[in-house]
Amino acid sequence: MSRQAKAQAGQWRRLPLIENPRLRWGLVLGLAVYLVLALASVEVNWTRVAEGAGRGLNFLAAFTQPDFVSRRGDIINGILESLTMTVTSTVIGVALSIPVGLGAARNIAPWPIYYLCRGIITVSRTFQEIIIAILFVVMFGFGPLAGMITLAFATIGFMAKLLAEDIEDLDWRQVEAVRATGANWWQTMNHAVQPQVMPRLIGLSMYRLDINFRESAVIGIVGAGGIGATLNTSISRYEYDTSAAILLIIIAIVLLCEYSSSHIRRWTQ
Amino acid sequence: MPVSTTPQGTPSWRLHTTRTQWLQYLGWLAGACLFLLCWKVISDNTMWVFVEDAGRQGSDLISRMLPPQWSYAHRLWGPMWDTLNIATLGTLLGIAMAFPVAFLAARNTSPHPLVRSAALLIIVSSRSINSLIWAMLLVTILGPGVLAGIIAIALRSIGFIGKLLYEAIEEIHPTPVEAISATGAGRMQVMGYGVLPQVMPAFAGISVYRWDINIRESTVLGLVGAGGIGLQLNAAINSLAWNQVSVIFVMIFVTVLASEWISARVRHAII
Numbered sequence: 099m100s101r102q103a104k105a106q107a108g109q110w111r112r113l114p115l116i117e118n119p120r121l122r123w124g125l126v127l128g129l130a131v132y133l134v135l136a137l138a139s140v141e142v143n144w145t146r147v148a149e150g151a152g153r154g155l156n157f158l159a160a161f162t163q164p165d166f167v168s169r170r171g172d173i174i175n176g177i178l179e180s181l182t183m184t185v186t187s188t189v190i191g192v193a194l195s196i197p198v199g200l201g202a203a204r205n206i207a208p209w210p211i212y213y214l215c216r217g218i219i220t221v222s223r224t225f226q227e228i229i230i231a232i233l234f235v236v237m238f239g240f241g242p243l244a245g246m247i248t249l250a251f252a253t254i255g256f257m258a259k260l261l262a263e264d265i266e267d268l269d270w271r272q273v274e275a276v277r278a279t280g281a282n283w284w285q286t287m288n289h290a291v292q293p294q295v296m297p298r299l300i301g302l303s304m305y306r307l308d309i310n311f312r313e314s315a316v317i318g319i320v321g322a323g324g325i326g327a328t329l330n331t332s333i334s335r336y337e338y339d340t341s342a343a344i345l346l347i348i349i350a351i352v353l354l355c356e357y358s359s360s361h362i363r364r365w366t367q
Numbered sequence: 368m369p370v371s372t373t374p375q376g377t378p379s380w381r382l383h384t385t386r387t388q389w390l391q392y393l394g395w396l397a398g399a400c401l402f403l404l405c406w407k408v409i410s411d412n413t414m415w416v417f418v419e420d421a422g423r424q425g426s427d428l429i430s431r432m433l434p435p436q437w438s439y440a441h442r443l444w445g446p447m448w449d450t451l452n453i454a455t456l457g458t459l460l461g462i463a464m465a466f467p468v469a470f471l472a473a474r475n476t477s478p479h480p481l482v483r484s485a486a487l488l489i490i491v492s493s494r495s496i497n498s499l500i501w502a503m504l505l506v507t508i509l510g511p512g513v514l515a516g517i518i519a520i521a522l523r524s525i526g527f528i529g530k531l532l533y534e535a536i537e538e539i540h541p542t543p544v545e546a547i548s549a550t551g552a553g554r555m556q557v558m559g560y561g562v563l564p565q566v567m568p569a570f571a572g573i574s575v576y577r578w579d580i581n582i583r584e585s586t587v588l589g590l591v592g593a594g595g596i597g598l599q600l601n602a603a604i605n606s607l608a609w610n611q612v613s614v615i616f617v618m619i620f621v622t623v624l625a626s627e628w629i630s631a632r633v634r635h636a637i638i
Contacts, residue, residue: 239417
């Protein structure tokens with residue numbers, strides 16, 4: 099019986115998300131088999147979990163009375179270092195991502211450059227910031243410089259990919275119009291491509307600033323500077339009230355960044 | 368229109384008026400000052416002696432990494448399976464928690480403004496804290512292991528999935544919802560037949576996208592003791608076995624590329 103006939107007989111049923119019934123049931127079955135296998139391989143030490151439950155409650159309780167004061171110096175230094183790393187790495191990363199992004203756009207770059215730039219983007223996007231931070235800490239020593247270079251490298255992959263996609267869908271008529279006036283490559287980029295991608299570029303840079311701050315809180319774990327080191331120490335010393343204070347500061351700064359970046363994006367678009 | 372006059376008196380076109388030009392210069396100046404100030408702070412905190420031989424250290428590192436010790440690869444299948452489990456089970460758990468939060472956070476489906484702000488607070492705090500920090504906390508609470516990793520990934524995913532999903536819910540067409548409520552449907556029926564079918568494709572796409580990101584993040588959770596291939600990575604780095612580290616890097620690279628390809632294919636099929 100067709101859907102319409104069924105519906106008229108009062109037996110209407112909603113459309114399934116996946117049309118093909120074989121694919122649908124196959125997926126469900128596959129998922130069920132996977133879940134059984136996966137859950138069977140997860141080992142949980144329940145006695146340890148039970149012991150830790152009290153500590154978990156302590157941590158939640160610490161959020162109601164965070165301790166900003168007793169490690170004030172370390173927290174302020176860490177936050178300042180994180181913020182400076184965020185600003186410099188975003189500026190350097192965005193500046194470097196523009197040539198890479200231009201090179202990774204299929205419609206304006208020749209094949210060899212295209213593959214080179216896509217390769218850079220893939221490597222930078224695949225590895226987590228913290229893995230790259232480990233390598234840079236080995237190379238440049240402990241401290242915020244390694245963190246800054248890590249974040250700048252990660253920014254290149256993120257920004258260049260989105261910028262290249264934006265350039266690939268730009269309005270080609272404007273480029274042709276500017277070229278028809280006899281403009282050279284540089285002038286075409288400056289007067290036809292740049293005005294079209296600029297609002298998006300500013301929006302993405304603001305977004306990346308926000309991400310870089312969040313990441314800068316993490317790469318300190320491996321010694322690349324920032325608030326992460328302070329946070330790591332406070333957690334491993336079970337000073338949950340200090341950790342709660344640091345987490346609250348991070349959340350507040352991220353909120354502030356997000357609020358101001360949404361304003362800037364609205365203003366540029 | 369921005370026009371300036373040449374000394375000969377003929378008007379010529381310019382990209383900006385004088386005022387915007389000056390404002391732009393000022394903006395660049397302020398930005399450059401901020402950048403230099405930040406750079407100075409970083410430079411003061413850096414031991415430049417160590418930076419000077421970075422090139423030598425880098426080439427030394429590469430020479431230790433090559434050739435990779437391929438015989439080590441067979442010991443990585445178990446940790447890799449754990450990594451995939453952390454990402455997948457964490458995503459599933461995250462979806463289960465994010466789904467109700469998103470409905471409470473969307474302006475058009477939220478029962479009360481107070482509930483809405485509580486839901487938004489959950490989303491923001493989950494988004495601001497990286498999964499590694501969640502993992503660090505959970506390892507001290509639950510003990511090292513895969514469970515801490517799964518929960519860390521789930522907690523981080525709530526914010527991401529919740530935010531994108533509640534934005535999708537706010538953008539739905541109101542007419543199907545009105546049509547369903549005009550039939551006398553209850554609140555849950557309106558959700559099930561009016562709202563849910565409209566956000567389902569977006570929801571599936573967001574979930575697969577987050578799964579792809581989670582695979583990437585779960586590869587490093589082991590660095591703080593939360594299971595997966597990161598444990599092996601940490602052990603190899605601590606014992607300075609760089610030729611094993613390079614094998615792990617190759618494995619992470621291949622896994623991440625594969626998961627990205629799968630997620631791109633699935634999202635392409637849905638949209």
